[in-house]
Amino acid sequence: MTDTTTEMDGNVAELRNTVRDPKGQGDPKSYRISKDGETTRHEDAAWADKDLKMYTRDVHVHYGDNHAIKGVSVDVRPNEVLALMGPSGCGKSTFLRCLNRMNDPVPNARIDGTIALEGENIYDKDYDVVMVRLRIGMVAQAPNPFPKSIYENIAFGPRLHGLTDGKEELDEVVENSLRRAGLWEEVKDQLHQPGTNLSGGQQQRLCIARAIANEPEVILMDEPCSSLDPVSTNTIEELIMELKKSFTVVIVTHDMQQAERVSDRVAYFHLGDLVEVGPTNAVIRDAQDQRTKEYVSGHIG
Numbered sequence: 001m002t003d004t005t006t007e008m009d010g011n012v013a014e015l016r017n018t019v020r021d022p023k024g025q026g027d028p029k030s031y032r033i034s035k036d037g038e039t040t041r042h043e044d045a046a047w048a049d050k051d052l053k054m055y056t057r058d059v060h061v062h063y064g065d066n067h068a069i070k071g072v073s074v075d076v077r078p079n080e081v082l083a084l085m086g087p088s089g090c091g092k093s094t095f096l097r098c099l100n101r102m103n104d105p106v107p108n109a110r111i112d113g114t115i116a117l118e119g120e121n122i123y124d125k126d127y128d129v130v131m132v133r134l135r136i137g138m139v140a141q142a143p144n145p146f147p148k149s150i151y152e153n154i155a156f157g158p159r160l161h162g163l164t165d166g167k168e169e170l171d172e173v174v175e176n177s178l179r180r181a182g183l184w185e186e187v188k189d190q191l192h193q194p195g196t197n198l199s200g201g202q203q204q205r206l207c208i209a210r211a212i213a214n215e216p217e218v219i220l221m222d223e224p225c226s227s228l229d230p231v232s233t234n235t236i237e238e239l240i241m242e243l244k245k246s247f248t249v250v251i252v253t254h255d256m257q258q259a260e261r262v263s264d265r266v267a268y269f270h271l272g273d274l275v276e277v278g279p280t281n282a283v284i285r286d287a288q289d290q291r292t293k294e295y296v297s298g299h300i301g
């Protein structure tokens with residue numbers, strides 16, 4: 001197979017064209033990724049490991065000349081909470097957004113490397129980006145409910161994606177999602193009021209309920225508690241602990257205590273590099289790398 005794509009020109013759409021499905025060329029889970037015109041083949045057995053929720057290898061992100069992520073490789077295990085930590089500007093949000101292709105529309109963003117969900121390359125040209133976002137949901141840093149009713153905020157996704165059959169089923173999904181997000185009791189009598197009328201903490205739970213309603217497998221959260229008071233933060237943290245029974249969660253947090261409370265593992269980033277990854281206690285209490293040590297002891301950040 002010849003690869004017609006040479007240098008990527010900074011347009012993320014190009015990325016999809018650089019990923020080749022080697023149909024008829026042996027292992028269907030082994031893809032060819034073009035990088036700077038060279039074609040390489042994945043030989044890593046973990047690539048096709050369905051027991052891994054997500055697999056990322058040698059991920060690079062450039063925003064124009066800014067090399068924001070420099071060859072990050074980290075696995076995400078099923079039903080874990082993986083916390084991404086590190087000083088401001090180190091690339092946590094950038095990496096998180098790569099996990100469900102939210103960087104695709106960013107002008108000048110270029111993504112290289114491999115990101116797979118249960119052995120499937122989510123950047124494959126044949127992989128529908130809508131499906132990526134259905135399977136990998138996202139909760140943003142600031143609560144961002146749609147300018148619609150509470151009910152419609154939740155119902156929108158399942159209706160759009162045809163996940164429910166009829167109003168009764170949709171009602172059920174709305175109720176269940178709100179229950180799981182710990183919001184039902186507070187809003188059950190005002191389902192048709194605007195979601196934007198809720199408090200910040202309630203809006204964030206509404207956004208989590210909205211993400212859950214699509215039945216994703218992975219939920220990405222970018223500092224979901226940064227604008228919340230301690231009570232709302234506590235509610236969300238309890239919710240994350242509950243969610244990991246059914247979902248896999250990748251969360252960005254600056255808060256060491258929060259990471260210790262909710263996460264199983266920490267991936268520590270510094271200036272676009274993944275410095276170390278390991279069990280939360282080990283990384284926070286017994287970091288191996290000097291940069292991590294300085295961050296956790298409050299010297300960087």
Ligand SMILES: Nc1ncnc2c1ncn2[C@@H]1O[C@H](COP(=O)(O)OP(=O)(O)OP(=O)(O)O)[C@@H](O)[C@H]1O
Pocket residue numbers: 063066068086087088089090091092093094095106
């Ligand atoms: N949309 C964008 N366009 C251009 N550059 C960007 C964009 N988003 C991020 N960057 C750059 O990429 C680098 C990493 O930014 P990113 O937002 O991922 O960091 P972060 O670790 O999430 O920081 P913070 O803790 O402040 O949220 C920074 O140098 C930033 O300026």
Ligand SMILES: [Mg+2]
Pocket residue numbers: 092093094222252
């Ligand atoms: Mg960020």
